[in-house]
Amino acid sequence: MSESASEIPFIPFFRPSFSNAEEEAVIRVLRSGWLTTGKEALAFEEEFSRFTGSPHSLTVNSASSGLMLAMDAFGVGPGTKILTTPYTFISTATSALHLGAEVAYADIERASYSIDPERVERALKADRSIKAIVPVHVAGNVCDMRAIRTLADRYGVRVIEDSAHSFPSRTADGFAGTLGDAGVFSFYATKTITTGEGGMVTVKDADAADRIRKMRSHGINRTIWDRYTAKGASWKYDVTDAGWKCNLPDLLAVIGRVQLTKADEFFEKRSRIARRLTEAFSRYDFLTTPPDGPGNAWHLYLIRIVPELLDVGRDEFAEELQAKGLGTSMHFIPHFEMTYMKNRYHISRDDFPEAARKYDTSITLPFWPDMTDETVGRVIDVVVETGKRHYKGNGK
Numbered sequence: 363m364s365e366s367a368s369e370i371p372f373i374p375f376f377r378p379s380f381s382n383a384e385e386e387a388v389i390r391v392l393r394s395g396w397l398t399t400g401k402e403a404l405a406f407e408e409e410f411s412r413f414t415g416s417p418h419s420l421t422v423n424s425a426s427s428g429l430m431l432a433m434d435a436f437g438v439g440p441g442t443k444i445l446t447t448p449y450t451f452i453s454t455a456t457s458a459l460h461l462g463a464e465v466a467y468a469d470i471e472r473a474s475y476s477i478d479p480e481r482v483e484r485a486l487k488a489d490r491s492i493k494a495i496v497p498v499h500v501a502g503n504v505c506d507m508r509a510i511r512t513l514a515d516r517y518g519v520r521v522i523e524d525s526a527h528s529f530p531s532r533t534a535d536g537f538a539g540t541l542g543d544a545g546v547f548s549f550y551a552t553k554t555i556t557t558g559e560g561g562m563v564t565v566k567d568a569d570a571a572d573r574i575r576k577m578r579s580h581g582i583n584r585t586i587w588d589r590y591t592a593k594g595a596s597w598k599y600d601v602t603d604a605g606w607k608c609n610l611p612d613l614l615a616v617i618g619r620v621q622l623t624k625a626d627e628f629f630e631k632r633s634r635i636a637r638r639l640t641e642a643f644s645r646y647d648f649l650t651t652p653p654d655g656p657g658n659a660w661h662l663y664l665i666r667i668v669p670e671l672l673d674v675g676r677d678e679f680a681e682e683l684q685a686k687g688l689g690t691s692m693h694f695i696p697h698f699e700m701t702y703m704k705n706r707y708h709i710s711r712d713d714f715p716e717a718a719r720k721y722d723t724s725i726t727l728p729f730w731p732d733m734t735d736e737t738v739g740r741v742i743d744v745v746v747e748t749g750k751r752h753y754k755g756n757g758k
């Protein structure tokens with residue numbers, strides 16, 4: 363007997379993994395009476411530095427804030443540009459706009475969602491106002507950081523990694539996010555470890571770290587924790603710059619501390635599920651499995667359809683998955699599809715053929731560390747079934 367649609371449990375695109383440990387940690391902070399940025403945030407920073415081997419880690423209230431702060435610390439501002447791809451979340455670019463800088467775009471590689479080093483070199487050659495390259499490790503798959511580092515050194519620009527997807531992507535040279543001058547991680551609700559909202563900036567340079575620490579807190583020259591708890595604590599402080607308000611409260615930082623202790627376990631689980639999906643999907647010519655370079659953190663599982671072999675496009679394919687109970691998403695709607703960026707930079711899909719091609723064919727499938735084997739099996743069955751049904755020439 364066939365199941366009716368209402369009996370099929372809906373599989374969400376993501377589900378966070380929490381245990382009693384996070385609950386107890388939040389209660390502990392609530393009862394402590396200190397809710398905002400203090401010793402929990404500091405401990406989270408120290409633990410994150412230890413985990414990643416980064417000399418400085420700074421908590422922030424989002425990766426978007428972190429990108430802006432890191433760019434600011436490396437001199438991105440009026441008269442300068444950052445270089446990134448159109449295949450990323452919008453705040454990779456708007457972080458630069460908020461600083462009065464502009465955005466230059468280079469297309470992604472054919473074989474992955476990563477910025478193409480050849481196109482990076484062309485852009486750097488043509489435009490001396492580029493101050494920083496902002497590579498994005500889409501879905502956790504790490505960009506060619508050796509090539510990017512070499513180019514950055516040759517042209518005297520900074521590298522700020524958008525590592526929102528790439529914790530913990532561990533390469534032979536270290537963790538993604540510690541390979542450039544700065545790395546920016548997100549702890550948004552659907553990311554590999556989460557605090558609901560939050561982020562971390564890792565940075566090598568001590569002066570840049572000081573600048574970020576100050577600018578995330580109104581340009582004040584002392585931390586709040588220090589003002590209230592240091593020996594000889596006092597209300598005195600100075601403001602030496604027009605800063606912002608981008609600090610991560612202890613109430614959230616403590617969740618991050620617990621999640622960090624589970625990062626390796628989450629990573630193992632994600633990798634195992636990704637391997638199973640790839641093994642199953644690679645048997646079908648109408649599907650393209652995601653790129654998997656060294657150290658992939660597997661934040662997301664992005665499957666691509668081969669439209670030439672199917673009688674439907676990506677939108678219809680994804681709608682059908684959704685109708686059959688799979689929560690799907692899209693990473694990313696490229697910037698040339700966004701009204702604001704189209705109007706500001708007069709960019710279109712014709713300027714970025716590789717990004718356009720990925721956009722036309724990618725679907726983000728349900729994927730999280732605690733997915734059961736049965737749920738993974740169901741995702742595989744629904745995707746394969748849908749592809750087979752729309753396979754051209756099978757006389758359906």
Ligand SMILES: *Cc1c(COP(=O)(O)O)cnc(C)c1O
Pocket residue numbers: 423424425426427450451453454498524526527547548549550560561
């Ligand atoms: C999620 C994300 C961001 C922004 O992270 P927030 O913490 O939500 O500000 C930036 N870049 C990429 C690639 C992202 O996926």
